[in-house]
Amino acid sequence: xxxxxxxxxxxxxxxxxxxxxxxxxxxxxxxxxxxxxxxxxxxxxxxxxxxxxxxxxxxxxxxxxxxxxxxxxxxxxxxxxxxxxxxxxxxxxxxxxxxxxxxxxxxxxxxxxxxxxxxxxxxxxxxxxxxxxxxxxxxxxxxxxxxxxxxx
Numbered sequence: 001x002x003x004x005x006x007x008x009x010x011x012x013x014x015x016x017x018x019x020x021x022x023x024x025x026x027x028x029x030x031x032x033x034x035x036x037x038x039x040x041x042x043x044x045x046x047x048x049x050x051x052x053x054x055x056x057x058x059x060x061x062x063x064x065x066x067x068x069x070x071x072x073x074x075x076x077x078x079x080x081x082x083x084x085x086x087x088x089x090x091x092x093x094x095x096x097x098x099x100x101x102x103x104x105x106x107x108x109x110x111x112x113x114x115x116x117x118x119x120x121x122x123x124x125x126x127x128x129x130x131x132x133x134x135x136x137x138x139x140x141x142x143x144x145x146x147x148x149x150x151x152x
Contacts, residue, residue: 009059014052016042018065020085020117039085042067044114066106066117073125075141080129084109084116094139094146 013025022029022038029035041053042061050061069085083089096108105118105126118126129139130148137148 012052012059012061014038014059015062015064016050016067018117020066020069039069040087042086044110046113048113050114066115068109068114068116070107070116070118070122073122073129075129077142079144080126080139080141080146082107082109082116082118082122094148097149 015023016038017023022035029038037054038052043051043053044067045051050063050067051058052061070082071085072083074081074083074089079091080094081089081091090109092107092109093112096112098106100106100117105123106115107118108114109116126139129141130137131140133145135147138145139148
């Protein structure tokens with residue numbers, strides 16, 4: 001007989017893998033509305049843990065890599081911003097861009113407490129802003145330039 005697993009706020013059985021796929025007790029979460037709700041409810045705490053919130057209810061989640069996905073890149077007078085899978089948008093610091101071992105671009109978000117992984121489309125959008133200069137690679141938009149780290 002298999003023992004019943006007791007889910008708690010501290011041990012919810014929920015995990016987010018490095019490819020931004022949700023899992024519960026080792027089984028993939030596949031329903032699009034559930035995935036959307038999980039993405040929207042994911043928050044990073046002050047101590048760096050990840051919390052899934054639904055109204056007044058919440059639980060901690062294990063995150064194995066980037067916690068957010070970048071779905072689009074926008075340019076404004078303020079700079080370059082990204083739209084994230086939690087349905088928020090924020091300006092990025094191009095100095096925090098990095099390339100993972102799998103070639104996916106990442107950036108620090110949520111006041112530097114979390115990492116977001118670019119989708120292919122978003123990575124392509126950002127790449128269209130990148131140019132090589134005598135000083136090295138930069139993002140160029142609206143007459144402004146932001147230096148890119150060599151690794152990007």
